[in-house]
Amino acid sequence: MGRGGSAMIKCGWPAGNLISIVIFAIIMATKSDIEIVSLLHTNREAGFKLLVKAYRERLYWHVRKMVVVHDDADDILQNIFIKAWKGLDSFREESQLFTWLYRIAVNESLTFLAEKRKKNIFSANEIEDDLFRHMESDVYFDGDEATRKLQKAILLLPEKQRLVFNMRYFDEIKYEEMSEILQTSVGALKASYHHAVAKLERYLSEED
Template identity: 40%
Template sequence: MSQIPDENIIISYFHRDDALAYTAFTWIVDLHSKRLYTTIRRWVNNHEITNDIIQEVFIKVWNNRKQFQGNSALFSWIYRIAYNETIHFLKKENKHRTLNIDEPAVSFSHQSEHYGKLTSEEISKLLFEAINTLPEKQRMVFEYKYFQDLKYEEIAKLTGGSVGGLKANYFHAVGKIEEFLKGKLNH
């Protein structure tokens, strides 16, 4: 098979106890590793650590393949594993990630003495500094909502949180980011 089949076929193969299970696993890795890498890399900002986490994620995916019940999309299940592995790593290592600021992420419309004087890179740097001050849960919810434009229901499936709790986390994250930026820009 040169093309990757649809998800239902992949899942049916993935639950087997023969070589087709491994074939399905390689399809899953091909389909989802790049997207997982991008997300995890933003959280930990280190290539080697990201690769280590992804390796652990796919080991867990393989070892727990029969536990996937199909109640959500396969990627949601894998993403949940990735989220948990990343949180586990961050707690274990007690490190906080820094985001890549090569690409400007926002435009700046604050009417202050800095208006028009900051470059997009400086604005992005300030935003990412603000995001890094957030507690882990608020930071991840903010990133899912702001950068990936996910709906709260999708975030709930990925993180296991309630929609109401996620909305509260996002609301508090936005408030903290605004306060951080006001403090930096009005010093």
């Protein structure tokens, strides 16, 4: 290496670090599902780490909106990735990585809520009431009054409608993708979303 190079390393440690971070960020941003899957074939662990990096946030927000409590969402997210790791062999490459992971996330969230409901059977309150009460005092909830009302209204929706509504309204998942994830027809999903919207509008107009 020439003089200039060594000088650059010497005084450019932080800059070099910054460059490598930027390069890494660019690589991360451009890694598609296909690249992750091909890396999973050649280096399973590295591929999986990349998968976690690529999907942790999207899946977390999806789960969080369903279960509301951060700690629960955190546990569920860990379970999702453990299940994904264990099920990597069963992942069929003709389906998208995104669809497959989302399906695990949906199942995990619904299973969690079903178990919570089972445990709550002798309680006077519905779990949705508890969730809303938690939301009101949650330091990790930062919504204004309108957002609070909307979240309360969403919690009042039937679970499946809530799921569809969250996926469409917040996660912006297309009906076609949603159809693959939830194994439901596009028509049924659209109907479900519109029912949910009608209920929310009714609830919010009554509240106002």
